[in-house]
Amino acid sequence: MGEALILHEDPISGNCYKIRLTAALLGLPLERRSYCIMQGETRTPEFLAKMNANGRIPVLQVGDRFLPESNAACAYLAHGSALIPADRFDRADMLHWMFFEQYSHEPNVATLRFWLSVVGEAQLSDLQRGLVSQKREGGRAALALMDAHLAGRDWFVGAQASLADIVLFAYTHVADEGGFRLDEFPAIPGWIERVQNLANYVPMRG
Amino acid sequence: MGEALILHEDPISGNCYKIRLTAALLGLPLERRSYCIMQGETRTPEFLAKMNANGRIPVLQVGDRFLPESNAACAYLAHGSALIPADRFDRADMLHWMFFEQYSHEPNVATLRFWLSVVGEAQLSDLQRGLVSQKREGGRAALALMDAHLAGRDWFVGAQASLADIVLFAYTHVADEGGFRLDEFPAIPGWIERVQNLANYVPMRG
Numbered sequence: 496m497g498e499a500l501i502l503h504e505d506p507i508s509g510n511c512y513k514i515r516l517t518a519a520l521l522g523l524p525l526e527r528r529s530y531c532i533m534q535g536e537t538r539t540p541e542f543l544a545k546m547n548a549n550g551r552i553p554v555l556q557v558g559d560r561f562l563p564e565s566n567a568a569c570a571y572l573a574h575g576s577a578l579i580p581a582d583r584f585d586r587a588d589m590l591h592w593m594f595f596e597q598y599s600h601e602p603n604v605a606t607l608r609f610w611l612s613v614v615g616e617a618q619l620s621d622l623q624r625g626l627v628s629q630k631r632e633g634g635r636a637a638l639a640l641m642d643a644h645l646a647g648r649d650w651f652v653g654a655q656a657s658l659a660d661i662v663l664f665a666y667t668h669v670a671d672e673g674g675f676r677l678d679e680f681p682a683i684p685g686w687i688e689r690v691q692n693l694a695n696y697v698p699m700r701g
Numbered sequence: 702m703g704e705a706l707i708l709h710e711d712p713i714s715g716n717c718y719k720i721r722l723t724a725a726l727l728g729l730p731l732e733r734r735s736y737c738i739m740q741g742e743t744r745t746p747e748f749l750a751k752m753n754a755n756g757r758i759p760v761l762q763v764g765d766r767f768l769p770e771s772n773a774a775c776a777y778l779a780h781g782s783a784l785i786p787a788d789r790f791d792r793a794d795m796l797h798w799m800f801f802e803q804y805s806h807e808p809n810v811a812t813l814r815f816w817l818s819v820v821g822e823a824q825l826s827d828l829q830r831g832l833v834s835q836k837r838e839g840g841r842a843a844l845a846l847m848d849a850h851l852a853g854r855d856w857f858v859g860a861q862a863s864l865a866d867i868v869l870f871a872y873t874h875v876a877d878e879g880g881f882r883l884d885e886f887p888a889i890p891g892w893i894e895r896v897q898n899l900a901n902y903v904p905m906r907g
Contacts, residue, residue, distance in 0.1 A: 548846050549805060562793055564800040571793035587768055587777035594770040597804050599755060622835065625828055640754050 498558035500572075501526045503546055507613060508532070509605055509665035510565035511553040512699045517569045517661055519697040521576055533613070566593045569658050578661065580653050589652045592659035595637075603634035605666040608673035634675055638667070642680035649689060656693055664690045669699065704764035706778075707732045709752055713819060714738070715811055715871035716771035717759040718905045723775045723867055725903040727782055739819070772799045775864050784867065786859050795858045798865035801843075809840035811872040814879030840881055844873070848886035855895060862899055870896045875905065 500518070502525050504511035518525040530536040530552055538550045546554045547563040554561050555568035562568050570593075573579050580586050607630050610619055619627075641663060644651065651659035668687050670677055677683050690696070706724070708731050710717035724731040736742040736758055744756045752760045753769040760767050761774035768774050776799075779785050786792050813836050816825055825833075847869060850857065857865035874893050876883055883889050896902070 548849060549801065557790060560790060562790070562797055564797040564804075566800050567793050567796035570796050571790065574789050574793070583780050584763060584766060584768070584777065587773050587780070590776050591768055591770040591773035594772050594800070594803055595755065597800055598770075598808075602804075602808070622831055625831060629828065643754060 499526065499556075500524065501528060501556040502568075503528050503530060503552055503554040503556060505530055505532045505537075505552050506700070508552060509608075509669065509699070510601070513565050513662050513665045514553055514555060514568045514572065516665070516697060517572045517578065517658065519695050520578065520656075520661070520693055521572060522695060523572060566597060566658070566662050569593075569662060573658055577655065578658050580657055582653070585653050585657075589657045589659045592651050593662050595640075596659075596662045599633065599640075600637040600663065601666060603630045603637060604670050604673055604675065606630055606673075607634060607675070608666065608669060611674055612672040631674070634670070634673065635679075638670065638675060638677075638680050638683065641667070642682045645682035645686050649686070656690065660686070660690055665699070705732065705762075706730065707734060707762040708774075709734050709736060709758055709760040709762060711736055711738045711743075711758050712906070714758060715814075715875065715905070716807070719771050719868050719871045720759055720761060720774045720778065722871070722903060723778045723784065723864065725901050726784065726862075726867070726899055727778060728901060729778060772803060772864070772868050775799075775868060779864055783861065784864050786863055788859070791859050791863075795863045795865045798857050799868050801846075802865075802868045805839065805846075806843040806869065807872060809836045809843060810876050810879055810881065812836055812879075813840060813881070814872065814875060817880055818878040837880070840876070840879065841885075844876065844881060844883075844886050844889065847873070848888045851888035851892050855892070862896065866892075866896055871905070 500523060502511065502514055504527060506529060515525060532552065536542065537552050543550055546561050549563055551563060553565050553568060554563050555571060557571065562571055580589055607627065610623060650656050651663065664687065667683065706729060708717065708720055710733060712735060721731060738758065742748065743758050749756055752767050755769055757769060759771050759774060760769050761777060763777065768777055786795055813833065816829060856862050857869065870893065873889065
């Protein structure tokens with residue numbers, strides 16, 4: 496590896512947890528620096544200029560270079576490992592699930608968790624309140640799609656865990672904090688357990 | 702390559718165009734099959750069962766396998782080509798911009814184009830109408846971030862065009878159809894021209 500790895504994160508963020516989990520599964524040492532989203536610590540002029548002009552965590556620092564976007568950081572860490580399938584189609588299919596996660600899952604499942612468990616329902620703007628039912632429906636559709644795909648198979652792509660599983664796991668296993676009921680999706684709890692049983696697994700809080 | 706490549710697409714979609722542009726730049730033959738989003742042709746039981754349970758185009762068919770998510774399809778096609786940087790950090794940085802495109806750019810810039818130029822402002826729901834200003838702001842922030850990054854450099858990652866440029870180009874070069882003014886972003890028009898001058902470039906409509 497060579498270069499030091501530093502994760503700039505907020506510990507409540509599932510997007511940050513993905514990177515910690517990937518590093519743990521691969522046995523890579525990762526230094527952690529904490530920022531509070533709720534206090535605007537990722538929107539300071541210094542953060543925007545140096546770490547991420549997009550004002551978001553996580554950012555993975557590799558030596559003196561900065562890599563935003565959680566799924567890109569996981570791909571950097573997992574380069575050349577068994578968490579990325581060797582087969583060309585499977586590798587693209589892993590990316591398919593990672594893009595699905597950021598487009599169809601995270602904006603619904605993670606956003607409702609943030610709104611309901613972190614911000615608090617009473618603090619939501621009218622616009623946010625108006626979006627809750629749409630995000631509920633979108634989140635349930637994403638979970639139903641995952642559930643259907645997992646019926647009869649252990650992992651999202653191929654015969655072993657890949658980054659597709661890691662990145663989808665992060666917000667799925669705490670979806671109840673956004674008001675989702677995982678018992679509606681019969682194939683998901685077993686898959687969650689399989690991820691939790693991977694060697695070197697680390698929990699989100701710890 | 703070996704297996705036949707078929708793009709299941711709606712020609713108005715920038716996400717589909719990304720794949721056609723990637724194939725063209727690489728000289729890969731791509732058969733095209735057309736579906737109309739506006740007529741619900743990607744939500745039929747047959748489409749959901751066979752092509753993409755998520756009910757979205759594009760889907761890249763590789764032989765008898767189906768690959769949803771535009772950016773994953775581009776990555777499949779570009780595997781082993783110069784459109785994917787050889788350097789490990791640069792490759793992850795390319796993915797960073799591709800995830801940025803799907804998370805921070807497309808839901809704003811492409812959605813406003815769809816709402817204003819395809820659906821029509823008069824047909825928007827109250828919820829959609831309420832989101833226009835937030836999406837306008839989000840889209841302008843995404844374009845401003847691209848503009849700042851491009852100041853003093855020709856391409857998003859490294860010294861030549863990569864998939865980061867291709868996928869960001871698709872909706873950026875038609876952002877005016879969503880009511881965005883590209884002349885507010887001085888570094889973007891020159892970059893658009895550089896993409897259009899790539900060997901084997903194909904336009905969105907054609």
